[in-house]
Amino acid sequence: MFAVYAESFSSDDPLSGLVVGERPDPVAPEGWTTVTVKAASLNHHDIWSLRGVGLRDEQLPMILGCDAAGYDEDGHEVVVHAVISDPSWTGDETHDPKRSLLSERYQGTFADKVVVPRRNVVPKPAALSFEEAACLPTAWLTAYRMLFTQSGLKPGDSVLVQGAGGGVSTALITLARAAGLRVYATSRDEAKRARALEIGAHEVFESGARLPARVDAVMETVGAATWSHSIKSLRPGGTIVIAGATSGNNPSQAELTRIFFLQLRVQGSTMGTRTELAQLVEFLDVTGTRPLIDRVVPMTDAREGFAAVASGDVFGKIVLTR
Numbered sequence: 296m297f298a299v300y301a302e303s304f305s306s307d308d309p310l311s312g313l314v315v316g317e318r319p320d321p322v323a324p325e326g327w328t329t330v331t332v333k334a335a336s337l338n339h340h341d342i343w344s345l346r347g348v349g350l351r352d353e354q355l356p357m358i359l360g361c362d363a364a365g366y367d368e369d370g371h372e373v374v375v376h377a378v379i380s381d382p383s384w385t386g387d388e389t390h391d392p393k394r395s396l397l398s399e400r401y402q403g404t405f406a407d408k409v410v411v412p413r414r415n416v417v418p419k420p421a422a423l424s425f426e427e428a429a430c431l432p433t434a435w436l437t438a439y440r441m442l443f444t445q446s447g448l449k450p451g452d453s454v455l456v457q458g459a460g461g462g463v464s465t466a467l468i469t470l471a472r473a474a475g476l477r478v479y480a481t482s483r484d485e486a487k488r489a490r491a492l493e494i495g496a497h498e499v500f501e502s503g504a505r506l507p508a509r510v511d512a513v514m515e516t517v518g519a520a521t522w523s524h525s526i527k528s529l530r531p532g533g534t535i536v537i538a539g540a541t542s543g544n545n546p547s548q549a550e551l552t553r554i555f556f557l558q559l560r561v562q563g564s565t566m567g568t569r570t571e572l573a574q575l576v577e578f579l580d581v582t583g584t585r586p587l588i589d590r591v592v593p594m595t596d597a598r599e600g601f602a603a604v605a606s607g608d609v610f611g612k613i614v615l616t617r
């Protein structure tokens with residue numbers, strides 16, 4: 296079958312290991328099902344994979360991609376949940392130490408077909424297109440859990456979203472606005488700041504700029520480059536939810552004194568559960584809110600999409616179609 300996969304790793308030139316080609320058809324193990332992929336979306340995770348983060352040489356070649364929407368074996372329209380937990384695990388699957396994301400242990404979604412455990416398919420409402428639905432399982436689910444499970448925010452509270460242009464960040468801005476929060480966003484780029492206003496931010500700022508008021512919570516995926524500003528932007532007792540560190544893992548100023556003195560809460564967050572994915576799908580269905588798509592490209596042109604994500608030249612999600 297057609298597939299987009301990693302053949303080798305390179306931390307300096309991640310796209311050098313990317314192959315757009317053919318892989319054998321997958322065989323669904325007992326309890327798993329085959330989904331015919333109509334649309335899949337790119338995440339920064341796919342770039343990390345090409346850099347060798349979270350994968351070992353002996354796992355190559357690995358089909359990339361965490362997110363997909365398509366048809367199940369009975370022809371129903373479905374969204375694929377990307378978190379694969381151990382069959383024996385009960386409860387929140389993001390807490391399962393043996394969990395993995397599609398394309399980490401099991402082959403990913405950038406292909407004609409992907410096999411997943413039966414419980415990992417979620418019905419897709421007809422009102423959502425395949426392209427829109429394909430944006431949800433990683434970036435949008437991560438944003439949903441950060442905002443509605445981890446942050447403690449309530450309608451009327453205020454939130455700062457760092458690095459407005461990213462897939463998770465655009466989801467955060469859109470979901471936060473739809474949920475009745477006051478939304479501040481930062482970006483390094485003036486054009487991205489203007490776009491952030493269009494999709495729902497109340498006010499936008501250059502990275503590191505002082506806000507008009509301290510916020511109840513900060514949503515952090517940029518990491519080292521924005522960490523100090525995130526901590527300084529919180530009100531006493533506020534919460535920082537961190538789900539990524541694109542710009543680096545070790546901030547030069549960790550702001551430890553400020554964290555204990557102002558009794559700030561630092562909350563990590565990773566992906567989300569199948570239940571949260573179903574709730575996110577329902578949220579979009581009832582509110583009419585839709586994922587922001589930067590561009591749709593045929594999966595055969597996947598390299599173009601990878602290059603855009605690797606260079607940070609995105610606003611919203613890049614969707615690959617079959």
Ligand SMILES: NC(=O)c1ccc[n+]([C@@H]2O[C@H](COP(=O)([O-])OP(=O)(O)OC[C@H]3O[C@@H](n4cnc5c(N)ncnc54)[C@H](OP(=O)(O)O)[C@@H]3O)[C@@H](O)[C@H]2O)c1
Pocket residue numbers: 337338339340343433434437457458459460461462463464481482483484487502516517520521538539540541542564565566604607609
């Ligand atoms: N924990 C999880 O489950 C989970 C799930 C999804 C994603 N993630 C992680 O979250 C991060 C974002 O993912 P994504 O798919 O949304 O990535 P993305 O689409 O590539 O977004 C990256 C954004 O980060 C900002 N940024 C990058 N480098 C920066 C720097 N040096 N200084 C300031 N801002 C910078 C940029 O914002 P501006 O250009 O607007 O400033 C850019 O738009 C990644 O690290 C990813 O691995 C984690």
